[in-house]
Amino acid sequence: MVVNSDKKLESVLHIKSEIMRAAGEYLREQGFVEILPVILSPVTDPLHHETYAGTVDYYGRPYTLTKSMILHKQIALRTVPRIFAFSPNVRMEPEARAPLRRYLAEFVQLDLEVRDASRDEIMAIGEGLFVAVVRAVLVTCADELTTLGRVLTVPEIPFARIPYQNATEQYGEHYDDQLSSSLFAPAWLIDFPRAVREFYDREDPTRPGVLLDMDLIYPEGYGEALSGGEREHTLPRILRRLKQDGIPPERFSAYLRFVKEGLPASAGFGIGIERLTRYICGLDHIMEARLFAKVPGAVDAL
Numbered sequence: 188m189v190v191n192s193d194k195k196l197e198s199v200l201h202i203k204s205e206i207m208r209a210a211g212e213y214l215r216e217q218g219f220v221e222i223l224p225v226i227l228s229p230v231t232d233p234l235h236h237e238t239y240a241g242t243v244d245y246y247g248r249p250y251t252l253t254k255s256m257i258l259h260k261q262i263a264l265r266t267v268p269r270i271f272a273f274s275p276n277v278r279m280e281p282e283a284r285a286p287l288r289r290y291l292a293e294f295v296q297l298d299l300e301v302r303d304a305s306r307d308e309i310m311a312i313g314e315g316l317f318v319a320v321v322r323a324v325l326v327t328c329a330d331e332l333t334t335l336g337r338v339l340t341v342p343e344i345p346f347a348r349i350p351y352q353n354a355t356e357q358y359g360e361h362y363d364d365q366l367s368s369s370l371f372a373p374a375w376l377i378d379f380p381r382a383v384r385e386f387y388d389r390e391d392p393t394r395p396g397v398l399l400d401m402d403l404i405y406p407e408g409y410g411e412a413l414s415g416g417e418r419e420h421t422l423p424r425i426l427r428r429l430k431q432d433g434i435p436p437e438r439f440s441a442y443l444r445f446v447k448e449g450l451p452a453s454a455g456f457g458i459g460i461e462r463l464t465r466y467i468c469g470l471d472h473i474m475e476a477r478l479f480a481k482v483p484g485a486v487d488a489l
């Protein structure tokens with residue numbers, strides 16, 4: 188047997204395990220039920236940005252690997268009012284994104300959704316979750332943080348809220364990195380325009396074209412942590428949004444069957460576990476945050 192005595196990697200894996208444990212514990216305390224993830228389905232998140240489709244021949248039909256569980260989360264809420272899943276996602280991003288150091292073709296997001304919740308309520312859950320995870324790591328992984336040379340602080344709640352329009356006015360179209368580098372604590376980016384997000388994020392009835400959604404941005408240049416928002420859940424509004432995005436409704440017929448029967452109103456988000464691990468451990472590259480990491484474009488990964 189060959190023992191791999193990589194203290195840094197071992198510390199990261201300990202911390203990552205604690206992050207998942209503490210996150211699950213916090214959500215259970217908040218009344219959430221953990222469900223198991225979906226890997227294969229006729230539908231997945233269309234994603235606004237370009238990714239190559241992971242398609243599998245499923246008894247002669249094209250099924251897709253999950254890019255996010257958003258559509259399944261909405262359907263699961265018909266049965267249980269608060270759910271979460273550690274959900275593996277496959278997003279084969281263009282190779283050009285590799286230098287950003289925060290993309291993996293295979294990653295896990297902690298995806299959660301709450302029936303009848305508002306964006307404010309779901310942001311409060313996000314803040315509570317983040318603080319609970321940082322506190323737990325500080326208490327149980329002090330030695331590992333020392334090995335990594337990482338100094339972590341518990342941020343104050345509530346986090347700052349920055350409207351998307353302000354961020355782009357200040358930093359331009361590629362605001363992410365500059366905004367993140369300018370922050371000393373996590374901050375919310377809110378109110379994305381309809382044109383830059385997916386059809387399922389709810390349009391504000393009082394501000395057409397503006398969505399009731401949000402991202403969480405890490406400080407110190409670590410970039411985007413999570414995306415989420417309130418959801419569209421009625422058939423006419425979903426059909427209109429698909430049309431505006433130029434997506435043929437037939438592509439989502441398996442999902443639309445459930446929409447026709449009725450979906451609950453909801454809000455939720457998904458937070459990337461490797462990105463959270465990268466931030467908490469202070470890692471230069473996301474590939475250091477998981478075993479068997481697959482960086483966009485690199486085809487020799489295990």
Ligand code: ASN
Binds near residue numbers: 415416
């Ligand atoms: N999981 C995210 C959400 O709940 C969607 C995503 O990852 N694109 O909104």
